[in-house]
Amino acid sequence: DVKVTQSSRYLVKRTGEKVFLECVQDMDHENMFWYRQDPGLGLRLIYFSYDVKMKEKGDIPEGYSVSREKKERFSLILESASTNQTSMYLCASSVIGRSYEQYFGPGTRLTVT
């Protein structure tokens, strides 16, 4: 059974803190993605990675960075959290060449106070 796991289901952080969200997949997928989900806006792509140490900006990368040191792990970093980054964050993975068939983790609901 395919599996994408995220380090936390719920997270509360203070404005200005550095925040790490971790994602691990066990399917040996090349592609990994980070989205944020907000009501009425659907899922918006923050960053994706198609290989170890490779990354590309998505539609809303401002205020975020990512790290992919190992194939199975993709981290999202908020260098200095702000209240407008309160959201649901979803990680996904896919095989290369089938990037439309994405497997999602359960999400991390981040609240920044």
Place this chain on the structure above:
Amino acid sequence: GQQLNQSPQSMFIQEGEDVSMNCTSSSIFNTWLWYKQEPGEGPVLLIALYKAGELTSNGRLTAQFGITRKDSFLNISASIPSDVGIYFCAGHEAAGNKLTFGGGTRVLVKP
């Protein structure tokens, strides 16, 4: 970025009803997808459509890829309570790895 307009934003279903939702885009996509997200979970792929005019079913779900390649619809026949959730359309371009998602249709059960 590109926008996918999905409607309705929410709907109530009564068991046994047929329901439908649709998605329109200002741009052409090569592949249309429909995902479902249940409470507390990430989205799961329901149906993928690969060419204009294609009509595909998955159990009680039927989806179509519009002829203009700028729209798609999803029908759910004979609704059951476990159909509740948020349904997302998504478009995929020929080149690249990105999906563009619609805003979602939240399906709820009539009290």
